[in-house]
Amino acid sequence: MAATTGTAARSVWAETGALVRGSWTLVRHGGARLAGLILGTQLIILVVALPVFGWLFREALRANGMHGLDLGNLRLGSGIPLTLALIALIVVLAFWLIAVQFTALVVLLRWSEDGITGRQFARELGRVARKLLRPSSLPLVGYLFVLVPLTGFGFTSALVRGVAIPQFISGELLKTVTGGIIYIVFLLVLAFVNVRLAATVPVFVLTDATGHQSMRASWRMTRGIRRFMSLIFAGFVVFVCGALVSFALTVVAIVPTALTDALAPDASVVVAAYSLGVAQVAGFLITGGMTAAIAGILITRVRTAQSGGDAVPPERPRADETAVGRQTRRAWLGVGAAALVVALGVGTASIATFDTLSRAPKTLVLAHRGFTEGGVENTLSGLDAAHAAGADLVEMDVMQTKDGEFIAMHDATLGRLADRPDAVKDLTLDELTRITVRDLQGHSDTIPAFRDYVRHAEEIGMPLLIEIKLGGADTEDHVERLIAELEELGSLDQHIYHSLDPASVATLKRLRPDLTVGYTMAFAGGDIPDTPADFIVVEEWTATEDMQAAAARAGLGFMVWTVNEVPSMREHLRRSTDGIISDRPDLALAARAEMQQESGLVDVLGDALTRFVKIP
Structure with a gap:
């Protein structure tokens, strides 16, 4: 038994090594043409495709009389057919562009050893582009748009980089044991399925297989522990190498600014801006290189499967190809010159950005439902903990009870915090305030009446952001x-x-226009909503800088919820978001205090690199 296990382990490591070596060979032979392809496709997507898609999306909303996408106040007017048609067009164009981007990468890598002329490359690219227009390619949509972005294994593109499970969904699930288990199992299933389908794109590009046939072929060629684990280990090698190169890039980018901070502070803004420009271009190449390396692993797996007799549709006969030999120094100089021009352009545009980023943030830090590290959410102990942490405000929830009174509560039911099946709408204020609530950190407290919560907040001098919740008993x-x-x-x-x-927002502003009232959006897109509110509160996943700028132009404040990761906190502090609502106000407050005391631009550049240089 032990001998069998040892043989299996050696087999996995041997195949992992073969996959990594095969990928390195393909990437190395890709050379300057590969680097040029990576840089060119990234620029086309960022400079052309994304602005065009943004414009189409805004026009789709305007066709139905909407300024921005607001799920809480959707309109179903006469323009809805045109709106849906334009959104469908965006999806189709984005899918086609992503698929062509991956196709170009696979085609170049597949024949990089043999050499491929520009005409042959264009012919093969055109063949697959036409193939993508057929209905048989539709199964690839879900794979490229949902599965790959959510799991992060396979091909990556700037067009789907924002696809993720929103934090307000994952965060709520992780607040219960059952929800946490469901979430983890869901992610594991996604990861398993993605690895099994990882070879879908190479099979689709290199053979006559349809989308469905390509997925079936990938599933077959990743069957078994050896094939499955070798893919995971080979991918891990790529990500480790990418992380090391990214770390080196960060150090190299920061050193010049550190020197000017110490020796010539007046020059730091310019040096930091151009360092960021160089780092962004290098980040494009690193990200693209990692994607190419993963593609090389998958191509190697497809070729191995074909030679090993796995059931894969036969590879198309290649067109007449002439060996083009090694990449010349002239080609590398051309790519280097293009990269330098882009870096200088980005750096020049970043000079004004650094002036803004270097300002001390005045962003408010709001404790989400109190501070749950010190007490149960929406209880007096959680309120005291937020006050002790130094939060500027506490965000809390108010909901009506069966007898028309008000309770401090977020959930419409008591299952998560009290392990009871009851709904708030079915219980009176007196019944609710006798119930003990507990959280996963081991805290316990009783549900407070809203008036008691407000009184206590005033006793300790803590202003509140009061959210009006609808729980079913609303009069x-x-x-x-x-x-x-x-x-x-x-x-x-x-x-x-x-x-x-x-x-509720409109009624509150109508009855008391002097109050400061916000409109909360679980999902937003396009422009700001048409609202009488004084500020908007946008979920972190869709709280873009463009929306923040639009809110500022309209005279609206801009807050973000729920921001729990330090990099996101630092981003919103740097860009002067009006308010951060967080379960970890202590971390946000510490980051704000650090920024308010910093001198020089090293830390500002470090945050800018995290924000703008997106490397998996």
Whole structure:
């Protein structure tokens, strides 16, 4: 048994080595043409495709009378057919462009050893581009648009880099044991399926197989522990090498700015800007190189499977090819010159950006439902913990009970925090305030009445961002009742408000236009919404810098929720987002304090590299 296990392990390592060596050979022979292809396709996507897709998306919304995509206030007007048609066009064009981008990479790598002329390359690219227009290629849409971006193994593209599971979904799932297990299992299943389908694109490009046939062929050629694990290990080697090169790039990019900070501070802005420009171009090449290396691994696997007799559709006969030999120094000089021009252009455009990024942030830090590291969410202990951490405000939730009173509560049911099947709408205020709630950190407390929560906040001097939640027991005059309760407490003017419900926002602003009210958006796109609110609160996944700029032009404040990762916190602090709502206000406050005390531009450049130089 032990001997069998040892033989299997050696077999896995041997195949991993063969995959890595085969990939390195293909990438090395790709040479300057590969580097030029990577740089050219990235520029086309960033400079041409993304702006065009953005314009089409905005026009699609305007066709239905909308400025921006607002899931909480969707309109189904007469322009909806044109809106849907334009969105479908965007999806089709994006899919076709991504697929052609990958096709070009696979074609170049596949015949890099033998040499391929420009005419042959264009002919092969055209063949697959036409093939992509057939209905038989439709199965690739889900693979390229959803599966690959969510798992990050295989081909990557700037067009799908934002595809991810939103943090507000994953974060809520991880707040319960059952939800955490479901989320982890879901990710593991996605990862398993993606590895099994990893060879889909090479098979599709290199053979006559349809989309469905390519996926079936990939599934067959990754069958078994040896084939499955060797792919994972080979991919791991690529990502480790990419991480090491990325680290070296960061060090090299920062050193010149560190020197000017110490010796010539007035020159730091220019030096940092051009260092960022060079790093962005290098990041394009590193990211593309990693994608090419993964593609090389998959091509090697396809070729091995074919020679080993696996059931794969036969490779198309190649057109007459003439060996072009090794890449000449002239080709490398051409790619280097093009990269330098792009880097200088990006650097010049970044000079003004660094002036903005270097300003000390004034962003407000809001504790999301209190500070859950010190107490259960929406309880007095969580409120005290947020105050002790130094949060500027506490974001909390208010919901109506069965008897029309108000409770501090986020969930419409008690399953997550009290392990009870009851709904808030079915219980009275007196019944709810006797219930003990607990969280995964081991904290426990009782559910507070809204008025008690507000009183305690005022006792400790903590202003609130009060979210009006709809839990099912909402009366038609729930906003009026909330105003009356806060006026009775003498607290209405001391806090600010927001809601996911457009009607509640509009009613609150109509009744009390002097209050500061926000409109919360779980998903946003395009332009800012048409709202009477004073600020918008956008979920982190869709809280783009363009939307923030649009909000500023419209005179609206801009807050983001729920920001829990330090790099994202630092990004929003650097770009002066008005407010960060976070489960970890302590981390956001520490980052803000550090930025307010920093001198020089080294830290600013470091954050800019994290923000702009996207490397897997």
